[in-house]
Amino acid sequence: MIKCGIAKCTTEEFEKIDKRDYIRFKKNKYEYDVFVEDKKEFKEKYKIEAIDKPRIEDIMIMYVKGDR
Numbered sequence: 403m404i405k406c407g408i409a410k411c412t413t414e415e416f417e418k419i420d421k422r423d424y425i426r427f428k429k430n431k432y433e434y435d436v437f438v439e440d441k442k443e444f445k446e447k448y449k450i451e452a453i454d455k456p457r458i459e460d461i462m463i464m465y466v467k468g469d470r
Contacts, residue, residue, distance in 0.1 A: 404455060404456075405439065405440045405441065405442070406425075406437065406438060406439055406440070406441065406456060406461075407437075407438055407441030407444070407453040407454060407455060407456060408435050408436065408437055408438070408453065408454045408456045408460055408464070409424075409435070409436040409438055409441070409444060409445075409448075409450050409452065409453045409454075410433050410434075410435060410436075410450075410452035410453075410454070411433060411434045411435075411436055411450055411452075412433060412434075413433075413434070415434075415448065415450055416434040416436065418448065419436065419448060423438065423444060423447065423448075424436045424437060424438050424439075424444075425437045425438065425439060425464070426464045426465060426468035426469065426470060427464075427468055427469055427470075428463070428464060428467055428468040428469070429469075435464070435468075437456070437461070437464040437468065438453070441453045441455075
């Protein structure tokens, strides 16, 4: 089972996230994509509902274009 996910966050939500709770992030025009190790734990802790199951392409983009 895949535990990782990509959360879609507003700027306000992103600023509340502890840096230890995500692997990488990417700032978009209107939101942040946040690559997390365990989407269930992340959803429970931060109450962010929009967490997608990542495709391999999404993971590669997070590592190439994302920030730490």
